[in-house]
Amino acid sequence: xxxxxxxxxxxxxxxxxxxxxxxxxxxxxxxxxxxxxxxxxxxxxxxxxxxxxxxxxxxxxxxxxxxxxxxxxxxxxxxxxxxxxxxxxxxxxxxxxxxxxxxxxxxxxxxxxxxxxxxxxxxxxxxxxxxxxxxxxxxxxxxxxxxxxxxxxxxxxxxxxxxxxxxxxxxxxxxxxxxxxxxxxxxxxxxxxxxxxxxxxxxxxxxxxxxxxxxxxxxxxxxxxxxxxxxxxxxxxxxxxxxxxxxxxxxxxxxxxxxx
Amino acid sequence: xxxxxxxxxxxxxxxxxxxxxxxxxxxxxxxxxxxxxxxxxxxxxxxxxxxxxxxxxxxxxxxxxxxxxxxxxxxxxxxxxxxxxxxxxxxxxxxxxxxxxxxxxxxxxxxxxxxxxxxxxxxxxxxxxxxxxxxxxxxxxxxxxxxxxxxxxxxxxxxxxxxxxxxxxxxxxxxxxxxxxxxxxxxxxxxxxxxxxxxxxxxxxxxxxxxxxxxxxxxxxxxxxxxxxxxxxxxxxxxxxxxxxxxxxxxxxxxxxxxx
DNA sequence: AGAAGGACCAGTGGTCCGTA
DNA sequence: AGAAGGACCAGTGGTCCGTA
Numbered sequence: 001x002x003x004x005x006x007x008x009x010x011x012x013x014x015x016x017x018x019x020x021x022x023x024x025x026x027x028x029x030x031x032x033x034x035x036x037x038x039x040x041x042x043x044x045x046x047x048x049x050x051x052x053x054x055x056x057x058x059x060x061x062x063x064x065x066x067x068x069x070x071x072x073x074x075x076x077x078x079x080x081x082x083x084x085x086x087x088x089x090x091x092x093x094x095x096x097x098x099x100x101x102x103x104x105x106x107x108x109x110x111x112x113x114x115x116x117x118x119x120x121x122x123x124x125x126x127x128x129x130x131x132x133x134x135x136x137x138x139x140x141x142x143x144x145x146x147x148x149x150x151x152x153x154x155x156x157x158x159x160x161x162x163x164x165x166x167x168x169x170x171x172x173x174x175x176x177x178x179x180x181x182x183x184x185x186x187x188x189x190x191x192x193x194x195x196x197x198x199x200x201x202x203x204x205x206x207x208x209x210x211x212x213x214x215x216x217x218x219x220x221x222x223x224x225x226x227x228x229x230x231x232x233x234x235x236x237x238x239x240x241x242x243x244x245x246x247x248x249x250x251x252x253x254x255x256x257x258x259x260x
Numbered sequence: 261x262x263x264x265x266x267x268x269x270x271x272x273x274x275x276x277x278x279x280x281x282x283x284x285x286x287x288x289x290x291x292x293x294x295x296x297x298x299x300x301x302x303x304x305x306x307x308x309x310x311x312x313x314x315x316x317x318x319x320x321x322x323x324x325x326x327x328x329x330x331x332x333x334x335x336x337x338x339x340x341x342x343x344x345x346x347x348x349x350x351x352x353x354x355x356x357x358x359x360x361x362x363x364x365x366x367x368x369x370x371x372x373x374x375x376x377x378x379x380x381x382x383x384x385x386x387x388x389x390x391x392x393x394x395x396x397x398x399x400x401x402x403x404x405x406x407x408x409x410x411x412x413x414x415x416x417x418x419x420x421x422x423x424x425x426x427x428x429x430x431x432x433x434x435x436x437x438x439x440x441x442x443x444x445x446x447x448x449x450x451x452x453x454x455x456x457x458x459x460x461x462x463x464x465x466x467x468x469x470x471x472x473x474x475x476x477x478x479x480x481x482x483x484x485x486x487x488x489x490x491x492x493x494x495x496x497x498x499x500x501x502x503x504x505x506x507x508x509x510x511x512x513x514x515x516x517x518x519x520x
Numbered sequence: 521a522g523a524a525g526g527a528c529c530a531g532t533g534g535t536c537c538g539t540a
Numbered sequence: 541a542g543a544a545g546g547a548c549c550a551g552t553g554g555t556c557c558g559t560a
Contacts, residue, residue, distance in 0.1 A: 086540070089543050131496025133487070134473070140532055157535065157545050189542065213394070227393070229534075236391025346560070349523050400552055417525050417555065451522065486553075 087153050090190045092183045106165075106180060112154060113166045113225075119146045119154075120224055138224050164231045165197045170222045171215070175200050201231060202238050210239040347413050350450045352443045366425075366440060372414060373426045373485075379406045379414075380484055398484050424491045425457045430482045431475070435460050461491060462498050470499040 093105035120135065120142050127134040135141060138159070146154045169176040179200070183193040205212050212235050217223045353365035380395065380402045387394040395401060398419070406414045429436040439460070443453040465472050472495050477483045 086544055131492060131499075133492065155545055156533085158543095160534070161544090191542065226533075232391060232393065239391075346524055415525055416553085418523095420554070421524090449522065489554075 087158075092180060092188060092190055092193045094181050094184055095177045109162060110166055110169050112159065113163075114221075115151060116142065116146065116154060116159060117221060117224060119149065119151070122149075136224065137226055160226075160228065162194065163225050163228050164201055165194055166225070167216065167222055167231075168197045168201050170219050171204055172200065198231060198234055202234050205235045206238065206242065210235055347418075352440060352448060352450055352453045354441050354444055355437045369422060370426055370429050372419065373423075374481075375411060376402065376406065376414060376419060377481060377484060379409065379411070382409075396484065397486055420486075420488065422454065423485050423488050424461055425454055426485070427476065427482055427491075428457045428461050430479050431464055432460065458491060458494055462494050465495045466498065466502065470495055 088099075088102045088104045090106065090109055091099050091103045093099055093107065095107065097105055097107070099105035099108070116138050120138050123142050123145050124134050140156070143154065143156050143159075165176075168179070176197075179193065179196060183196065188196075205215050208215050212227050212232055216225065216227050348359075348362045348364045350366065350369055351359055351363045353359055353367065355367065357365055357367070359365035359368070376398050380398050383402050383405050384394050400416070403414065403416050403419075425436075428439070436457075439453065439456060443456065448456075465475050468475050472487050472492055476485065476487050
């Protein structure tokens with residue numbers, strides 16, 4: 001059975017990079033398996049490095065094939081041409097509402113964050129068992145693990161894109177729910193809703209002395225996510241605007257005004 | 261006045277990399293200075309990126325020249341050829357003892373760790389002021405900052421090399437002092453002393469349930485340093501050896517035996 | 521030989537932009 | 541047009557190995 005993957009024009013260097021996606025966690029396996037030390041450690045490392053640099057041919061075997069969940073109808077399985085389908089786009093849904101048609105709802109979006117948390121916990125357990133350093137955040141390693149575990153619908157750009165929306169959901173579920181209902185009613189698209197999530201978050205951070213990092217870390221399910229750059233910057237500019245309303249600079253005002 | 265820096269054969273790609281060492285923190289300056297947002301943010305970033313990619317000519321001005329501390333006699337200043345001297349090698353000294361001749365003592369070594377801590381605090385303060393993400397550890401950024409601040413004798417490989425020695429000094433100063441005296445007495449070199457620092461640390465970690473990360477984090481001056489890979493691995497192997505002496509594997513035994 | 525550190529490298533955080 | 545995500549890129553953690 002053939003595997004055909006569409007590639008973009010930008011993907012000149014892909015062949016080698018794509019290969020790595022399917023590789024087993026080499027280093028982990030090597031360091032977990034024990035071995036010789038000190039005098040021999042130099043040789044071993046050289047071997048590993050040499051091995052790493054070699055270009056490898058992938059064998060797409062059972063273990064590496066992605067399992068699709070649920071009722072996902074994908075193009076042409078068994079026909080000889082497999083093409084990965086994109087996820088359905090999100091729409092603004094009320095809490096509890098299931099999206100109809102080729103759409104996904106916001107409860108599903110937030111569910112993805114919970115799934116990532118579970119994958120992180122698994123990665124942490126493996127690391128602890130092996131005595132390796134243990135991630136406290138959802139890192140590239142976790143996304144790689146998720147993909148290998150079959151959750152191909154989870155990816156870094158998507159999760160990072162909506163982190164602050166999930167943050168609002170965690171920190172003030174009522175406000176989050178109200179915002180969803182309001183934006184659904186008004187027929188706004190996901191992008192508009194996403195933008196609107198910043199403002200109440202900045203307000204919450206203001207209540208807590210403008211420390212976004214502390215705000216994230218105080219919540220166990222949120223603490224595993226990096227604070228998004230834009231949210232951090234918004235809080236910074238708003239703080240400078242709010243404290244001492246006499247020394248307001250026009251530049252800072254404009255900066256913030258652009259966002260709301 | 262000319263500036264001549266010796267280069268190794270490996271430094272084919274240096275010209276461009278060395279340039280970066282002397283650059284101001286561009287991104288920081290840009291993001292700290294305010295600007296336009298959202299709609300305009302794309303253009304700005306493109307500009308920055310384009311600028312970043314350009315090869316730059318350095319102007320070695322007053323600010324960028326490195327100040328040398330103390331009685332450092334360097335080759336040929338004023339003569340037209342400046343060559344950076346290596347630091348004097350460390351020797352095993354007792355607590356309070358000053359190294360004679362072209363040597364540095366261990367109190368000086370530990371002092372470097374305190375200096376790095378101060379540089380980190382400065383970097384943290386700048387980051388907080390600018391609303392940027394704030395490092396909790398001594399990162400590359402901190403080493404760069406230290407170098408720019410004139411502390412050219414601080415560098416990453418050196419500091420990482422002796423972290424566990426500093427850890428012992430922090431966690432059990434008496435044991436650390438005793439070890440120094442013993443190794444000085446026996447006329448051992450620095451490498452031997454450094455190796456010997458592992459064992460008491462592993463013992464301390466054993467007392468604390470084998471959690472090296474927690475052990476480092478519990479000490480405020482130690483918490484800012486990454487746990488060295490080798491110490492982490494040693495603790496891992498020792499734990500597996502110590503718990504359940506019946507299921508001892510020969511491989512693991514050998515691994516650890518190689519180190520002591 | 522023992523030791524200091526410039527330089528390198530694989531994999532990271534962050535997000536753009538070609539794609540559907 | 542609005543949105544999903546492959547791919548890219550600058551700067552990281554980690555340490556080797558050419559140097560003195």
